[in-house]
Each structure stands twice: as C-alpha cells, then as structure tokens.
Amino acid sequence: MTETFMRISVLGAGSWGTTLAVLLADNGHTVRLWARRESHADEISQTRENPRYLPGVNIPAAVAVTADIDYALEGAGMVVMSVPSHTIRELCDAHPLPEGAIVVNTAKGLEEETLERLSEVIVESAGVDPGRVLSLLGPSHAEEVSRRIPTSVVVAGSDPDACRTVQSAFSNGYFRVYTNDDVVGVEVVTALKNSIAIAAGIIDGLGFGDNTKAALVTRGLAEISRLGSAMGARTETFAGLAGVGDLVVTCLSRHSRNRRLGELIGSGKSLDAALAEMVMVAEGVRTTRAAVALGRRHSVELPIIETVHAVLFDGRDPREAVGALMTRPLRGETTGPAEPDRRS
C-alpha cells in the first residue's frame, strides 16, 4: 500500500493542537493550524514557534498558521479539534465543517450542561455522520510528543475504515496509534480521570506518598469503570491506554495541570486562588461537576470523585476527606456488598 497524504485542518493552537500540527506535517501532510486570536497566529507565523504554549519547538513551513477559520477548514479531508471542551459546540455551530471530512476530537471532557461526550457534541452541533467523528486520546503530554519521545495513544471510533485512516495519518516512529471501537469507554475514562488527577494532586499537597497514590489511582479507575460500564463501555478499555495509561501519566506526571491544581489545593489554597495560579485550563474542575451529575443519573457511587467535588466546591477539608476515604468499612476488592467489618 502507498502512503496517503491529506490536507488536514487543526483547530486550536494550544500546546496539543500545535504539537499535532507539527507531527502531521512531519508525516508529510499539508496542515493548516487555526489560532483563535489574530495576534497569536501572527506571532507563530513570524517566529515559527508558539512561545506561550509550546516554547522551544520549531513549527515547520508545512504548517500554515491562520486566524481565519474558513481558510483553515477549506478543502480539509480531516479536521482535528484541539479547542477547550466547553468551546466545541459554539465553534461547530458557527462554522460548517467541510463535507465528508473525518473529524478527530482530541479534547478530554464532558459538556457540563448536557453531560454529553465530546464526540456527541460534535455530531450534534456539526451535523456530521457519527462514524466520521473519532477521538484520539491517551497518555500524551504535548511537551514530550513535541520532543519526539515515544508515545502510544488510542483512536476510538465506530467505523473501522475511519479508525484506520486516522491511525495511518498520525502514526510514525515515535507516535503509535492503536484503534478501539469502544467510543463511550475511551471518552468517559479520559474525561473522568481528570477528577482523579486532582485527587492525586491533593494527596501530593498533603505530603502523602506513592502507596496512597497507587491506591487512589486503582480505586479511582474502579469507580470510573463502574460508571462507564453502566453507560455501555467495555471493561477492557479501562485497562488500556485511555484508561490505566492516561490515568497513570496524569496522576504522576509533573506536566499535568489537573494534578498541579490539586496539589495547590492540598497544600491549603482555595479553588479560586489555585485557579489564579494556572496558565492553562484545568479541565478537571468542570469535569468533576459533570461526573457527579452523571453518577447520579446512572445511580453509580463515585466516592473519590464526590470527595473531590466536596473539597473543590463545598470547602471540605482535604486531610479529613482523605482520612474518611481510608476508613470506610473493610470489604472485598471487587464491587459487591461489603463484607462484615471484624474490627468494629
């Protein structure tokens, strides 16, 4: 088979959109990168760098940078969405996507008002065939991909041909894309893990250790799996790159914004004070609200995410909250009724 080069539009010139534009250009595609602000587009065009969001990475000439979204979208066979999750609907409402284009969502989150997954938001607002909307997600900090550090991710979609087209367009020697048809599982776990990342950061801020965080990651994955299964996801997805992989990188990495936000809160800052210290969006705050609502809708208990919600929005004391999680009645590891507590 021969290599197929495409015309690809990347919407959003944050760290991840910029990284993917560079990667796609590396792979031989013709790329137009859309930045919301004219001054930002000009700065990138002129310096061939994105100093605010991705300093030190050269942006090759094969990436055309523009603030004109219609020009960015013109004739694209693939549209990569890298805008903040809460701006996706407005963007798709306002700008028709090219007919027949494959749309690749790369944002992790849920729409707060509707509790919809982001590919659902795109299908609805852009009026695209569901099989043509895919999500490319997984453990992939932009700071590392842009330095060509080996990375593996998942493309989730219901149409196998579209999945393989995306897999082929993005894959190269340092970026490995696996396909997965469990769109619900991949989107739910990558969204909700941002709440668990905040919890992991709180644990760091409190000065607890690796044991505590390993338990948190495991039990956090278990509660996300319960909710995902209730929504129709497959269990294997939670053990995969979008599940375990993404959770690990987010909870432990020095690059994670959500973990950092939690760390500030764990060390005693208020939510407002912590948010004020962040340059980039921490999606997990919004996701935590949506996740608690989703849990109620599906009658699934989410002890860790509900605790994060109470710490963020109801002023619950982080140390007391972690203590309460540790001293729930003793039980078996898999879900089911609690076993008798022999210590009471």
Next chain:
Amino acid sequence: MTETFMRISVLGAGSWGTTLAVLLADNGHTVRLWARRESHADEISQTRENPRYLPGVNIPAAVAVTADIDYALEGAGMVVMSVPSHTIRELCDAHPLPEGAIVVNTAKGLEEETLERLSEVIVESAGVDPGRVLSLLGPSHAEEVSRRIPTSVVVAGSDPDACRTVQSAFSNGYFRVYTNDDVVGVEVVTALKNSIAIAAGIIDGLGFGDNTKAALVTRGLAEISRLGSAMGARTETFAGLAGVGDLVVTCLSRHSRNRRLGELIGSGKSLDAALAEMVMVAEGVRTTRAAVALGRRHSVELPIIETVHAVLFDGRDPREAVGALMTRPLRGETTGPAEPDRRS
C-alpha cells in the same frame, strides 16, 4: 464484635518484615520477629531500630527480635513470611510451622526452578492446608507504611474466613486490607510486574518520558493479564490493587529497587555492574527468567518481558530494543489479529 489479638511470628527482618512487625504490634498483637543472622537480631534488640533496612523507625518493645526460628514460631497463630522468595522452600523444609497457623506470604516472585507461585511453594514444602496460606500483596513500600502513610493492599486466599482473619489482623487507620479470592491472579501479577518495573527503569535510564512509561505500564499489564488469564486468573484482579496499583507504585516510585536496577542498565551499565550497586535484592531479575519460561509453557507472547530478558541476559542494546517495541505493526488495542498496516 470484639478485637482479637494474636501471637504472630514474622520471618525475615528486611524492610518489609520489620515494617509489618511494627504494624502488627501497633494493632495490639504480640509479635516475634525472626532475623536470619544473630548479630542482626542483637542489633535490632539493643537499638530498637533496623538501621540497615529501615533506618529511623522505632521498633516497639512488643516486638521480640530473635535469631532462633523455633522460638520465633512457637505458639504462633499466624506466620508472616517476609524472606526472599528463593529462600522460602528451604526455610519451610527445615522448620515445621505451628499446627493450624495461618501463613501469610508477603514476597513477590515465582520459584525459578519449578515456576510455582509462592503460596504453592509454601503449601508444598510446609505441608499446610492450601486454604490456610494467603498472600498479602499490593502497592506498599515499607519506607512509607513504616511512616504511617495511608496504604491499601490485598489479601488473596481461597478461604473467606482466613482472608477476614488476615484482613482484621493487619488493618488500621493507615493500612487498609481488601480481600480477593483470586490467588493466581494476585500472585502472578505482583511477581511479573517486577520485570515491567525493570523495563520502566530502562526507559528512565534512556531519558524517555512519562508518555513512554505510561504506554509501557499499560501494555505490560496487558501482557501479564494474557498470561494470568491463561493460568486461570480473573481479569478484574489485574485492574485492582495488586495489578494496576502495584505496577504503578513500582514503575514510578523512587523507592523501587527493580526500577532502579533498570535505570542503571538503561544508562549503560551491565547487569553485573548494576547488581553490584544494589544494597537489597531486586527480585525482578530472577522473575524475568521465570516469566519467559511461563510464557512458553502457556504459549502466551510476552513482548516486553522477553525484551527485558534479552537486554538483561543476551546483551541486547536497550535503546534499539525500545525502538523495536515501538515500531511493531499497528493494530487494535485489545488482543486479536493485527489490523492491516496502512503505512507499509
């Protein structure tokens, strides 16, 4: 229900045995801690500290320290095994355990010659009822448990009453024990994860990043799950504390000896030179040999563990080996036939 205090024998005065002896004494039990060397037992008795393996932790008077194993075992209702995995059989052969005692294995590994799990080794060599031999495993660095940092682990056993007895004896406000009846799954995953930890260390030594390590942890867990399932384990176990949890703490923690060994090798040292730098045993070297043999016995492909084996024992270049893992044919995420590679 009232609290039941037991007479408990802890065999092995390394960092983990010492930590558990202190924890059990904290919980009100009467503990005898056995150290192999007389001079080591004397040192701990006199200083009430274990400076070589657990510096800075006070060992309370409720822990009697001895090098006389028969005295240590006398009248114990529970025997906790914290000796290196390759010494378990010899120990059980030489010293009869008290009649009716519950035996708790806390070592992670496989017997290299027989490929048996450690609870199997104990059942065979000590002639104990299989239901009375349990494994207490999970993400639990001694350095943290001994500082009372919140920790959650699993006790795996086939007899629910024995599981609850162990759960109750060990649990307290900072140490939370979940029960799990999947003994095969818990023992296999905690053993094999030490090979993946060596691989994680190699990635650190090569200077790769969090993305690479997240992919390694995920794909490593997938290959362990395939082998475990072939051996009769339940899939949920791999998503639990002994699986994801232990893998996370071992691959990412600064305390992990196996990760450290891999880091030395990734940065260019030979296996012998790396081993010479380690104070404590890195079980993963022995486990890697056993895991490769187990994979062959069950006809399960273990690409990461086989790569670690080639790097450790056949002098394969670490950087080339990681590159080869990243450029295998593209495929779907869950197991099954590879999808057509569109880039070739």
